[in-house]
Amino acid sequence: MTDLPRRQAGLTALYLGVFAAIWFSVPKADPPLRSLLVVASVGALLAAAVGAVLVIRAGRRPAGGRDRAADRRYGLVVAAEVAVGLIGALLLAAAGLTSYLPVLVCAVVGVHFxxxxxxxxxxxLVPLGVAVTLVALAGLVVDLVSGVSAGLVVGTGAGALLLAYAVLALFRARRVA
Structure with a gap:
């Protein structure tokens, strides 16, 4: 038997914890911010590890317990996300604007939620998506009007939002228990 709500919360913490750690690795920062980003990455990986433990403890899905229509919609959303990201990345590269790749990726990730x-x-996930998309916009604006790179704003902001949501998922799993 499986505990689907705890399993789902564990998967959320696992995935978003890993992606938060990846986002925290995007910015090139000087100390002390670099140290804070490393600590945040470790925290994100710890959240991911706790999420993995929840998934394992919740057990496997029952046979035939998959919603094929939901799986198909999920696949379409992810395929669209990858296609938009890839096309956008190619256009930015062709225009010589690769420093804005983190902004593009962050915006696409935000919208896909x-x-x-x-x-x-x-x-x-809707307010998370809106917040992540606003971080992408903030990164772009800050980069255009100051000497702060878009990657610093986007990596730090997106990482913080995803880590916060991963931790929220862990608290939600605890409430289900």
């Missing part, structure tokens, strides 16, 4: 919310039955 909105259609995933109903697929994953997690309405809180």
């Amino acid at each position: 909105v259609p995933l919310a109903p697929v994953l039955n997690d309405r809180l």
